[in-house]
Every structure is written in C-alpha cells, then in structure tokens.
Amino acid sequence: MASVAVRIRGLCKSYVLGGPRERYGSLRESLARAMRAPRSLLKKPQNEDILWALKDVSFDIRHGDVLGIIGRNGAGKSTLLKILSRITEPTEGAVDLYGRVGSLLEVGTGFHPELTGRENIFLSGAIMGMRRAEIVRKFDEIVEFADVARFLDTPIKRYSSGMYMRLAFAVAAHLEPEILLVDEVLAVGDASFQKKCLGKLEDMGSSGRTVVFVSHSMPNITRLCDRVVLLDKGSVIDDGPPEKVTKRYLQSDHGSPVERVWTEIARAPGDAVARLHSVRVRNEAGALAESIDIREKVVIELEYWNLQSELRPVAGIWLTNEDGIVVLASFDYNDRDWYKTSRSPGLVTARCTLSGNFLAEGTFFILAAVSTYNPDTIHVIERDVVAFQITDRSTGDGVRGPYVGAWPGVVRPMLPWQIQTAPSQDVESYLTARPSGRKDSL
Numbered sequence: 001m002a003s004v005a006v007r008i009r010g011l012c013k014s015y016v017l018g019g020p021r022e023r024y025g026s027l028r029e030s031l032a033r034a035m036r037a038p039r040s041l042l043k044k045p046q047n048e049d050i051l052w053a054l055k056d057v058s059f060d061i062r063h064g065d066v067l068g069i070i071g072r073n074g075a076g077k078s079t080l081l082k083i084l085s086r087i088t089e090p091t092e093g094a095v096d097l098y099g100r101v102g103s104l105l106e107v108g109t110g111f112h113p114e115l116t117g118r119e120n121i122f123l124s125g126a127i128m129g130m131r132r133a134e135i136v137r138k139f140d141e142i143v144e145f146a147d148v149a150r151f152l153d154t155p156i157k158r159y160s161s162g163m164y165m166r167l168a169f170a171v172a173a174h175l176e177p178e179i180l181l182v183d184e185v186l187a188v189g190d191a192s193f194q195k196k197c198l199g200k201l202e203d204m205g206s207s208g209r210t211v212v213f214v215s216h217s218m219p220n221i222t223r224l225c226d227r228v229v230l231l232d233k234g235s236v237i238d239d240g241p242p243e244k245v246t247k248r249y250l251q252s253d254h255g256s257p258v259e260r261v262w263t264e265i266a267r268a269p270g271d272a273v274a275r276l277h278s279v280r281v282r283n284e285a286g287a288l289a290e291s292i293d294i295r296e297k298v299v300i301e302l303e304y305w306n307l308q309s310e311l312r313p314v315a316g317i318w319l320t321n322e323d324g325i326v327v328l329a330s331f332d333y334n335d336r337d338w339y340k341t342s343r344s345p346g347l348v349t350a351r352c353t354l355s356g357n358f359l360a361e362g363t364f365f366i367l368a369a370v371s372t373y374n375p376d377t378i379h380v381i382e383r384d385v386v387a388f389q390i391t392d393r394s395t396g397d398g399v400r401g402p403y404v405g406a407w408p409g410v411v412r413p414m415l416p417w418q419i420q421t422a423p424s425q426d427v428e429s430y431l432t433a434r435p436s437g438r439k440d441s442l
Contacts (some may be wrong), residue, residue, distance in 0.1 A: 005063040007095070010057055010092060011054050017049040057234070062210075066201075066210075066225045069214045077231055116153045125138075145200075173201070180210070226238065270304070273370075289388065292388060300352045303350070311372045313343055313379065315331065359390045360411055363389050
C-alpha cells in the first residue's frame with residue numbers, strides 16, 4: 001500500500017463576518033490597549049457572525065493518488081487548498097504534508113509582478129527547494145509549454161491573464177513537485193491550452209505523483225481522478241470512486257436552480273468585455289420550467305451585458321447529464337443570420353431551442369459561457385449554473401411508447417422507421433413442418 005502524502009485531521013477554518021476592523025498597530029500599542037481596557041472588553045463578543053468554511057474535515061491522500069475535490073460554490077474547496085498550500089492557517093486541526101508541494105491557485109498567487117518571467121521561474125523553483133541546476137534543466141521545457149519566449153524578460157505585471165496562467169501552470173507542473181495542488185484555474189485561457197493542461201495532469205498522475213484537483217467540471221474530474229471527495233458547507237459528505245461521487249453530487253439538491261440572475265454588473269461573473277446577467281430554462285410556452293415533458297421543446301435563455309463594441313461576443317452552452325457526460329455544446333454563431341447581427345454595447349439576450357423528443361429522460365446541467373475568437377478568449381464561464389429535468393412518461397405517443405423499463409442512451413430522438421412485410425416461402429414451409437402445439441424456445 002502506498003504511503004501517505006497528505007494527512008488531514010479535524011481540520012476547521014472559521015471567519016468572522018462583518019463588524020468593525022481595527023487598524024494594525026505595533027506590539028507596544030497592543031499591550032498598552034490591553035492594560036488600559038476593562039477586563040470585560042477583552043472578552044470575545046458573543047454576537048459575532050462566524051462562518052465555518054471547513055468543519056472537522058479528516059482524510060488521507062496517498063502518494064500517487066489523483067484526488068478530485070468537488071462541491072458547490074462556498075463548499076470550502078478553495079479554503080482547503082489554501083490551507084494545504086500554507087497560504088492560510090487552520091482555526092483547528094492539523095495537516096501533515098510528506099513531500100515537496102507545488103500549488104496553482106487563483107491568478108496572481110505565487111509570482112512577483114515586478115520580476116520578469118525568467119526571474120519568476122527561478123524564484124518559484126527556489127521557493128520549492130530546488131537547486132539552480134534542476135531549474136535550468138527544466139527551463140526550456142517550461143518556456144516552450146507556456147509559449148511566452150518572446151516575453152520572457154518582460155515584467156509579468158504586463159502579462160495578460162492568459163499568459164500569466166500559462167506560465168504559472170508550466171512552472172507548477174514542470175518543477176517536479178511531489179504533491180501538486182490545482183484549483184479551478186483551467187477556465188482561464190483558450191480551449192487548446194486547457195487541453196494541454198489536462199494532458200499534463202494526466203501524465204503527472206500516471207507517473208506516480210500526487211495531484212489534488214479542484215474543479216466544477218465533472219467530465220474533467222472523472223477523466224483525471226481515481227478518487228473524489230465531495231464537500232458541502234465545509235464538511236465531507238462523500239469520498240469514493242469518481243463515478244459514484246460525481247453522480248451523487250449531480251443528483252443531489254446541491255445542484256443548480258432553473259434560473260440564475262445577477263442584478264449588478266460590477267458583481268456579475270465576467271470581465272471588461274462581457275458579464276453574465278442571467279441564465280434560465282423555459283418550456284415551449286415561455287414559462288420557467290424545472291421539469292419538461294420529453295415531447296416538448298426546451299428553451300435555454302442566456303443574457304449578458306456586452307460592455308464594448310470592438311469584439312463580437314459569442315454566447316454558448318454545454319449540456320451535461322447526471323453521469324458527467326457532455327451531451328452537446330452549442331454556440332450562437334451556429335445561427336448564421338444571428339451571427340451577422342451587430343454586437344453593440346447593451347444587454348444581449350440569446351436563446352437556444354432544443355427540439356422535443358431529443359434528450360433522454362433525466363437531469364441536465366448547463367454550462368453558460370461568453371467568448372470571443374481570433375484570439376480565442378473566454379470572458380465568462382459558469383458551470384452547472386442552472387439545471388432541468390426531462391420526463392418520458394409511458395403515455396403511448398412518446399419515444400418510449402408503452403414500454404416502462406430502463407432505456408439506454410444520452411439522447412432519445414423519435415426517429416422515423418419504415419416497415420414492410422413480404423410473403424416468405426421459407427416461413428410457410430417452416431410453419432407447415434412444425435408439429436402442432438410445439439413452442440420454440442428462444
């Protein structure tokens with residue numbers, strides 16, 4: 001049995017919400033205030049609003065494991081990785097790490113903005129405890145993977161978010177950490193870079209290094225990981241094989257509503273090009289619908305604020321089923337008439353209609369995105385943002401007809417069939433020769 005790489009015992013992390021924040025002072029000032037203050041004022045207020053980001057989390061990760069951590073926003077995933085990365089300290093409990101750790105968290109973590117790309121590569125390696133000769137040996141491979149050779153001697157504060165992330169991932173993956181911690185960062189950058197990153201993570205897993213991977217993408221989790229931990233409200237509620245745990249997550253009430261709305265532009269997901277306003281699922285009558293009959297159309301409505309006039313934003317959706325399989329992806333440029341229309345600043349409403357008798361019964365989760373092309377850039381991406389259910393009742397005129405058993409497949413189209421029967425001499429001869437009353441076995 002492989003040895004333990006990470007041991008987590010009774011891990012808790014709390015934050016105090018609201019209330020006035022005192023300025024930082026010197027040690028002398030703090031001691032003087034403590035001496036002057038009445039004893040009653042030194043007690044911790046009893047009415048503080050405390051948020052427990054993690055509550056009594058305990059599990060082991062063995063060397064060579066590729067562990068996925070999933071859960072809704074606010075479940076404690078990123079907090080757990082920050083504690084494992086030693087960025088923040090736990091309120092209670094302990095974490096033991098056995099091996100050199102590399103981490104790739106949100107953009108902006110780990111690099112010095114005033115240093116060049118070249119200098120940050122050597123700095124990151126030194127922080128991880130690597131000798132200069134080891135870093136030099138990997139240097140060319142890192143630069144090639146990140147595709148930043150032209151900007152290698154430019155301060156990284158001038159890098160775009162995509163360039164920054166390519167370099168950060170290349171450094172974290174190529175400097176050979178024994179334990180690699182990866183947060184949901186692969187949404188930054190274009191599709192080809194994301195594919196490149198996933199391939200590298202697969203290589204690391206197969207080489208026996210330990211990877212802890214936080215993601216909202218169930219296909220990526222099931223593809224990369226051999227074990228998954230499900231967090232909810234700071235606690236571990238499941239731990240096991242990817243197929244089992246992801247299915248529980250997707251089928252639970254931790255999933256998505258039928259409508260999500262962001263009312264303030266400044267707080268909405270997105271960037272300076274586009275920000276998401278709302279995503280809804282409607283039936284063919286135009287009403288919000290959590291459950292839709294298989295025979296009816298499904299309308300997926302995506303609204304976003306277009307904040308500029310130079311680029312041509314494109315709205316897109318991905319549909320994922322309960323097993324984490326991407327059933328389809330569609331983008332508004334598939335409609336050639338719509339693609340020719342202008343994209344002036346304002347609130348854009350894009351609707352995609354799925355035909356009746358197309359999707360199989362079950363629950364479907366929608367990823368909503370807004371992107372631009374040439375160069376490929378994702379401006380907004382929200383996974384599992386809304387969800388809906390397709391029902392297929394045995395009423396005789398649906399796809400399943402009177403059949404009530406399990407029906408395979410991720411789609412269930414009503415396909416045309418042509419049937420004809422012609423006389424057969426072989427059948428007539430067989431029926432004539434068969435003894436009366438005999439029943440042939442199958």
